[in-house]
Amino acid sequence: MPTAAVVGGGSLGMLLAGRLAASGCDTELWTRTSEQAARINSEGLTVESETGQAVIRAEVKAVPINEAAFFKNGPILLALKQTALTPDFLERFARIVPDDATVALFQNGIGHVEKLQLALPGRNLVVAITTEAAQRIDSVTVRHTGRGETRLGNVTEDSGGHDQDLEDLLKQAGFSVSLSKQVREAMLRKLLINAVINPLTAILRVKNGELTQSPERLHLMKALFLETYEILTPHGLGDEAELWNHVLQVCDATKANRSSMLQDVSLHKETEIESINGQICRLASEQGKPAPWNTAVTTLVKAVD
Known part of the structure; x- marks a missing residue:
């Protein structure tokens, strides 16, 4: 069974974690608060359609970010906003990300790639540019308000096929994904x-x-x-x-x-x-x-x- 960790319990993180888990991927969701983690572990994660109907109820293992342990089982999808990439967070994140880990960067804007390259030297960084739209309804429910496209590209050319592995994982979860060599x-x-x-x-x-x-x-x-x-x-x-x-x-x-x-x-x-x-x-x-x-x-x- 494939495994993955999703970092961030906001709208995008919940959407990714819910759909990955529903597709058969053993998924961890690292949340900002212990309260959200406790509710997800107790009630599961619900992904609604655009009209508000529940289409996915997934069992996801939720862990508060400050309690997350060394994760060596699969790719890590970083779905936090740039405002959350503080020096304190990056220092802790670097300690629990293996040297050979693949980390997908789902941030908006620019400037985060360089910041994460400095914080995570040697890791396989994959830029993920997505137009998937989601709205967090509450701490255990997210609404998929618009289907989009996700483009993946390795930050460095010698990173191997890590973007291909992520493409397969996300496609299995029902997302529309393509690889790009023009990631910039x-x-x-x-x-x-x-x-x-x-x-x-x-x-x-x-x-x-x-x-x-x-x-x-x-x-x-x-x-x-x-x-x-x-x-x-x-x-x-x-x-x-x-x-x-x-x-x-x-x-x-x-x-x-x-x-x-x-x-x-x-x-x-x-x-x-x-x-x-x-x-x-x-x-x-x-x-x-x-x-x-x-x-x-x-x-x-x-x-x-």
């Missing part, structure tokens, strides 16, 4: 999508699909998109029209989803705005370009937060 471009595409959708849904307090439902919102989206595209293009982005259509397609495919940033704002939690639009602002500064739209949404989200 895939990260930039995801950054562009997040930089447009996440802050605007958080500020306007709307679901992803509602962003496209008025000319005024579309105008905001397009202005933020064009500025962000101009800043990211020198780093290797593709065709402008194709990318704009892709942003609209993601909004439609995840129309019932409340973005992770909107969920964080609603719960008065720290958002990933600095890892997304804040990073866009820093890249613009390095290029000597203005970034008024990204600066504005960064400031507004931080003010709300």
Whole structure:
């Protein structure tokens, strides 16, 4: 039986753990709190469909992150947000991750790969860029609010077939997965999508699909998109029209989803705005370009937060 550990009991971590366990994978879920771990161990993990119907009830072994032991049984899927990758966490994480472990990085934004390379030298790091959408309903229930695509790519070229092993595991769990040798471009595409959708849904307090439902919102989206595209293009982005259509397609495919940033704002939690639009602002500064739209949404989200 395949085994895996998922780190993070938020919406994405619960979705990954629930579907992996339901597919026959022996799955551990490392949660932030002992209360969530106790409930999952007692009640199991429920994954709902977009309409709110329970489609999966899975038995998952849950462990508080600060009690997690050395894990040498299989890949580790890191589903924490960048804000959780603190020096204290990374120091502890490095102690319980074997030297030959494969770690899949599901973070939004950019900057986390370099941070984890420093914290986990010698490990097999695989970047995972996903547009799967999920909403945590409570500590034992997650709703799969939009099906997406997940692209995997080894951080280093000599990492072997570790992304292939992860692809097989995630496909077995019912996810749509592909391998990519252009992982940097895939990260930039995801950054562009997040930089447009996440802050605007958080500020306007709307679901992803509602962003496209008025000319005024579309105008905001397009202005933020064009500025962000101009800043990211020198780093290797593709065709402008194709990318704009892709942003609209993601909004439609995840129309019932409340973005992770909107969920964080609603719960008065720290958002990933600095890892997304804040990073866009820093890249613009390095290029000597203005970034008024990204600066504005960064400031507004931080003010709300």
